[in-house]
Amino acid sequence: MLVGDTDLPVALETQSLAVVPRDDLLGDRVDAERDLVHELTHHWTGDSVAVRRWSDLWLSEGHARYYERLYSDEHGGAALESVMRAAYEQHDQWRHDEGAPAEPTDATLFKVMRYDGSALVLFALREKVGEETFGRIERAWVTAYRGRAAGTRDFIALASRVAGEDLGPFLRPWLYGAHTPPMPGHPDWQVDPVED
């Protein structure tokens, strides 16, 4: 990691070096740490396991945002569940504006659907298979594809293998569908109507 004396407004993951603006280390403690967790997570998802094509970007940014949120939850920041619920409410709108998580339609890839919108897919998977199985999927992902490029189909296949069930019918609507599927374990969660 390189801490730059720059007013760049964001930290930036690149293949071999994360660039973190100085201000990230000077702000509110949990938020600053959250940024670092995001870039550190990219060492595994994004760098070690690179995306096969740009439409697989959700695998890189979704994981980075998920672990960032998890860290925050465990260190006095916003609760993971409330952040995920807020993302769920906006998910149809993001699908409409930016495309489904694994099917970006906007010319600018790095939009909220690839971050919170994709972290939400991982959260949904965790709610579906349970924390223990989800943890095994995650470890298997960064182990099996270490030093390689991998894509959405690889993730679905690997998750299915580890979980011992075909997760395609569950994950594909989350990743490609026009509408946000129900959140497992949270039947009360509602998606806000889309505005043009």
Ligand SMILES: [Zn+2]
């Ligand atoms: Zn990132």
